[in-house]
Amino acid sequence: MIEINPLVIFFASIFTNNMIMSNFLGMCSFIAVSSEIKTSLSLGQAVTFVLATTSVLNYLVYYLILVPLGLEYMRFIVFIIVIAAFVQLVEMIIERYFETLYYSLGIFLPLITVNCAILGVSLFMIIREYDLIQSFMFGLGSGIGWTLAIVAMAGIRKKITGAKIPKGLEGAGITLIITGIMALAFLGFSGIVQIQ
Amino acid sequence: MSTIVTTVLTISGITGLLALLLSVANKTIANYGEKKILINGSKELVVEGGDTLLSALIDQKVFIPSACGGKGSCGYCKVTVTQGGGEILATELGYVTPKEREEGVRLSCQCKVREDMQIQIPEELFSVKQYDYHVAFIKDLTPTIKHLRLELPEKEEIEFKAGQYVQILAPKYKGSDEEVYRAYSIASSPMDTKAVELYIGYVKEGKATTYVHNFLKEKMKLTVVGPYGDFFYQDSNREMVMVAIGTGMAPIMSILKYMRSNNIQRKVTFYFGARTAEDLFEMDTLEQLQKDLPNFKLVTCLSKPTEKCNWSGEVGRVTDMLQKYLTDASGAEAYLCGSPVMVDSVIPILKDKGMPEEHIYYDKFE
CATH class of the missing domain: 3.40.50.80 (Nucleotide-binding domain of ferredoxin-NADP reductase (FNR) module)
Known part of the structure; x- marks a missing residue:
């Protein structure tokens, strides 16, 4: 186990080790859904929830099943299946029992089944040898960081609607360029806390 | 050898367990049972819950117009939901005006049947039917317009008002990977209840028109739904x-x-x-x-x-x-x-x- 205060991991994963801005993970839904603040906030919440829970689930599966059996190298397929099954289950549950939540958050769940940020968190926590609490904080923080990035992006895109953008750069093109500039800005956080 | 067996068994075990969990959930959590839909306060349908309103209605032979086939991209399948159906979804907002929203208008392809519902639809939609017509002839009227005569299956009839339209279902073909419904006005007389005649103009890259112009031949089958539309002959002396x-x-x-x-x-x-x-x-x-x-x-x-x-x-x-x-x-x-x-x-x-x-x-x- 690695000796880092879970809170440090939490803040680092929001700012300095932001999933989108420093690892470029979860870009597809980041670009596709960042056109409106409200929807990106809902998607961000869904991602945060799934990240926090699957990091714990995958931690347990990995250390209780895969490690004792010497099957660490199978973690990719197992993590993917666990994430997909979990998302599917959660979708069914909220669709049935939490109607209002379903309309704000549930419809985004299928979209994040294969969000690479989610698999990324599960893999990073294994590589960095976090313990259970650290993994949970890492998952939660990464989710909040991802939400922060997508909401900020949605805000910027709202500002530039109507701006004169060269035809070839409209939509995804300009979004990618803004992402690059935002990533530079996030680099400014790098002195605050530091994890691997 | 034994490691390979353990690996396969473990992974299968995990996958199997999750599959079991999900299928149990599907049988319990996602099973809504039978729900009732009351249409226009008079006609009651019993449908399997959990499906979209559009497909539940189509299963019961109530054909709501839909050009995109339930993808939420055409905005034709509007119905007024007076009870049940939950809140309006983000995917519907682009097609429903604020005024319609107040009246409870929903896209039936997005709204799911999770509880008993009451809906309002135009009365004439009850006469909408779907059949496989067969193509009696296709003639060239001009270089870009074809004249089709589509005949109904035996013993079936279509009742429509002069001026209304039908939708034809263009199947998948080489160059188009999805089925599309497209609307065409009926050119034949409503007295002729055994067939509909359509004029179909060629539209460049149009999926249905390309199908009709390049692939559809005489004696082939074509799915037609209809009649629809509020444009028709008005009885008056004007x-x-x-x-x-x-x-x-x-x-x-x-x-x-x-x-x-x-x-x-x-x-x-x-x-x-x-x-x-x-x-x-x-x-x-x-x-x-x-x-x-x-x-x-x-x-x-x-x-x-x-x-x-x-x-x-x-x-x-x-x-x-x-x-x-x-x-x-x-x-x-x-x-x-x-x-x-x-x-x-x-x-x-x-x-x-x-x-x-x-x-x-x-x-x-x-």
């Missing part, structure tokens, strides 16, 4: 002004044939516009209609006649013809059919000539 361009002639033709069959002697003037003489079609049928209906007058105009056309008739657009021939329209009613641009430019002229807006009926072909 003089009629009809305006159409291109395939917009179809519903007008149906109305004229209907009038001939029922010996309706109202005064009718039909302004028909095309680009060149090559784009004119069914002129002999209209000629015959002029003989059969003594009060029917046809004004045909070409907007861009060439030398080749050898055209001695009217030159200009239908709007020019209306300015030229229509004097007082205050006691008349109008039937407009064709491109949105045409319809939008004709309406102000009719109003200028004194026609009340509520007597202007139109069908925009988009």
Whole structure:
């Protein structure tokens, strides 16, 4: 186990080790859904929830099943299946029992089944040898960081609607360029806390 | 060897366990049981819950119009939900106006049946039916317009009002990887209940028109749903002004044939516009209609006649013809059919000539 205060991991994963801005993970839904603040906030919440829970689930599966059996190298397929099954289950549950939540958050769940940020968190926590609490904080923080990035992006895109953008750069093109500039800005956080 | 077996067993075990969990959840959590849908306060349907309203209704043979097949991209499948159905979804907001939203209008392809519901739909949708018609003939009317006659299966009939439309289902073909529904006005008489005739113009890269023009052959089957539409012949004694361009002639033709069959002697003037003489079609049928209906007058105009056309008739657009021939329209009613641009430019002229807006009926072909 690695000796880092879970809170440090939490803040680092929001700012300095932001999933989108420093690892470029979860870009597809980041670009596709960042056109409106409200929807990106809902998607961000869904991602945060799934990240926090699957990091714990995958931690347990990995250390209780895969490690004792010497099957660490199978973690990719197992993590993917666990994430997909979990998302599917959660979708069914909220669709049935939490109607209002379903309309704000549930419809985004299928979209994040294969969000690479989610698999990324599960893999990073294994590589960095976090313990259970650290993994949970890492998952939660990464989710909040991802939400922060997508909401900020949605805000910027709202500002530039109507701006004169060269035809070839409209939509995804300009979004990618803004992402690059935002990533530079996030680099400014790098002195605050530091994890691997 | 044994490690391979353990690996396979473990991974299968985990996957199997999750699959079991999900299928149990599907049987319990996602199982909504039978739900009731009350339509227009009178007709009650019992459907399997959990499905979208659109597919639940189609299963019960209530055909709500839908051009995109339930993907939430055409906005045709609106129904008014008065009870149940939950809140409106983000995917619907682009198609439902704030006023409609207040009335409870929803896209039935997005709204799911999770509880007993009460909905309102136009009464005429009950007469909408879906059948596999067979193609009796396909003829070229002009280089870009085909004339189709589609016959119903034996013992089946279609009841429609002159002016209404049907949707045809263009299947997947080489170059189009999805089924699409497209709407076409019926050109045949409503008295002919065994078939519908359509005029289908070729649209570049249009999925349904390409299918009809390049792949559909005589004797093949074609799925048709209908009839739909609130554009149809109105019973009154007013003089009629009809305006159409291109395939917009179809519903007008149906109305004229209907009038001939029922010996309706109202005064009718039909302004028909095309680009060149090559784009004119069914002129002999209209000629015959002029003989059969003594009060029917046809004004045909070409907007861009060439030398080749050898055209001695009217030159200009239908709007020019209306300015030229229509004097007082205050006691008349109008039937407009064709491109949105045409319809939008004709309406102000009719109003200028004194026609009340509520007597202007139109069908925009988009």
